[in-house]
C-alpha cells in the first residue's frame with residue numbers, strides 16, 4: 501500500500517485532487533481502514549505490532565500529504581503571479597519596439613483642465629445628450645418655431661423632424677434646471693454639431709462648455725469678473741477681455757466676450773485674423789423666459805450663462821492653426837502634445 505501511495509502522490513497536481521487522494525488512503529472507507537479491519541483475525545502480539553506499523557504508516561502518509569499540499573499551493577500562487585503581473589515599464593518597451601505609447605488628445609487635456617478649474621470653484625459637472633429634442637435645444641431656450649435664430653445655427657435634423665443633433669451645449673441649461681433647485685452653478689462640456697461650410701476655423705462637430713450660475717441679485721459685473729478670472733485661470737496669467745453686444749435669444753442682455761490674442765499680444769496675427777482679439781464665448785444674463793421654462797421664478801432668482809468654444813481655446817493653448825487637425829485622428833498630430 502505504501503508503495504502505491506508513494507507513486508500515487510507524485511501524480512497529484514491540485515488541492516482538490518489531493519483531498520480525494522487523502523480520502524482514498526486515510527478516509528473512513530480508505531485503504532488503511534480496510535487493512536486495519538483485518539486485524540481482528542490476528543493474534544494479540546501480531547495485532548499490537550501491526551497496529552504500531554499501521555500508525556507509523558498513517559503518520560508517514562499524513563506528513564507526505566501535508567508537504568505535497570504546501571508545494572502545490574506554492575506552485576499555484578507562483579503561476580498566478582506569473583499570469584497576472586503587470587509590466588509598469590511597458591512604455592519603454594513600446595519605444596524599444598519602435599512604437600509610441602498613446603497620449604492624451606490636446607482637446608481632452610483642455611477639457612480635463614477646464615473641469616478641474618470648475619470643480620475647484622464648486623461647480624457641478626453635468627452631461628447632456630447629443631441627440632436632442634426641439635424643446636431642449638430651441639423652444640425652452642426662448643427660440644420658438646419659425647424664430648430666425650433657428651436659421652443662425654444650421655441644424656442637422658433627424659427624419660422625424662422632432663429630433664436633432666444639438667447645435668450648442670445650451671440644452672444642458674434646460675436639463676440642469678430640471679435637476680437643480682436654485683441657487684446652483686454647473687457646467688456642461690460636450691460635442692455640438694452644425695451643418696456648416698468647413699474651413700480652418702469651422703468644423704461640423706466641435707466642442708463647447710456651457711456654464712450657468714443662478715442665485716440672488718447676480719449682475720453683469722459679477723459675470724465679467726467671473727469670466728475674466730476663468731480665462732486667467734485657464735491660461736495661467738492675467739488676460740485682457742472685451743465685451744461686445746451679442747444676440748442670443750436665451751440671454752438678455754447678451755454679449756460676446758473676446759480676449760486679447762495670446763500669440764501676438766494684440767498686434768494682429770494669422771490666428772486672430774489680424775484683429776488682435778479672439779472670440780472666446782457667448783454669454784449674458786439668463787432670459788426670464790428660460791428661467792420660467794426651468795420652473796424658476798424670475799422675480800426671485802436671476803443669473804448668467806455662457807457657452808465657451810473649447811476647440812478655439814485648444815488651438816490657442818497649443819498653437820494649432822487649423823481646427824480640422826483636432827478631428828483628424830492623426831496620431832502624428834496628437835502625439836506632439838503633453839498633458840495640460
Ligand code: PHE
Nearest residue numbers: 668670748782783805806807
Ligand atoms: N449657445 C451659444 C452658442 O452656441 C453660446 C451661449 C451660451 C451664449 C450661453 C449665451 C449664453 O453660440
